[in-house]
Amino acid sequence: MAGRQVVVIGAHPDDELLGAGATIARHARAGDDVHAVIVADGAGSRYPAEAAATLEKQARRAAEVVGLASLRLLALPDQRLDTVPLIELTQQLEAILDDIGPGVVYTHFPEDVNDDHRIVARCAWVACRPYRRQRLGMFAVFETPSSTEWAWPLPGTPLQPSLFVDVTDTIDVKVAAMECYETELRDYPHPRSSRALRERAAYWGSHIGRPAAEPFLVLRQVV
Numbered sequence: 001m002a003g004r005q006v007v008v009i010g011a012h013p014d015d016e017l018l019g020a021g022a023t024i025a026r027h028a029r030a031g032d033d034v035h036a037v038i039v040a041d042g043a044g045s046r047y048p049a050e051a052a053a054t055l056e057k058q059a060r061r062a063a064e065v066v067g068l069a070s071l072r073l074l075a076l077p078d079q080r081l082d083t084v085p086l087i088e089l090t091q092q093l094e095a096i097l098d099d100i101g102p103g104v105v106y107t108h109f110p111e112d113v114n115d116d117h118r119i120v121a122r123c124a125w126v127a128c129r130p131y132r133r134q135r136l137g138m139f140a141v142f143e144t145p146s147s148t149e150w151a152w153p154l155p156g157t158p159l160q161p162s163l164f165v166d167v168t169d170t171i172d173v174k175v176a177a178m179e180c181y182e183t184e185l186r187d188y189p190h191p192r193s194s195r196a197l198r199e200r201a202a203y204w205g206s207h208i209g210r211p212a213a214e215p216f217l218v219l220r221q222v223v
Helices: 015-029 051-066 086-100 115-127 172-176 194-204
Strands: 007-011 034-040 070-076 104-108 137-142 161-165 213-221
Touching: 007 015, 007 086, 007 115, 015 034, 015 051, 015 104, 015 137, 015 161, 015 172, 015 213, 034 051, 034 086, 051 070, 051 172, 070 086, 086 115, 086 213, 104 115, 115 137, 115 194, 194 213
Parallel strands: 007 034, 007 104, 034 070, 104 137
Antiparallel strands: 137 213, 161 213
């Protein structure tokens, strides 16, 4: 069904691609308007302050490759989202979602090892509560390679997908967009290498008899 408003909410630049890049490229090809919200600047905890501008340029190049209708960069402190009151981040997300009126929202798996991911997932979930977001048809969470699989190995914490999206035709778009993030891409066998991303898509594709897939856990769906 084309013509929907789709939002992907990521904690850092490149998270929008690592988790759902090929899926949002598929949405864009189908005629949906896809919007990305990136919450933190992605640079403050690892790079010099001026690197935030570099990451923004990379994010905008990646957005063009994947076909985003809009990209919103909140530029909150990297790896310090725990210093931002949850209500403030939730209200920022609410305002953006009010403006877009999404039918589909994708965000992080709430049990990732990265605390920024967990906080974004929590605030996105609150911002999408049913009586606030009645037009929302699906809320789903994605894995983020180099975070989801490194979470504490406690019972019930691994991502157990309930939705597999066939991305055979768009995995190349995901990888090309990810390669715009020159500062974030890593050498194989790192999970954020181009080869590992293809292998991961092939692994999930093997679950459904397709060459490539991206997995999601659907937390709410209204049909």
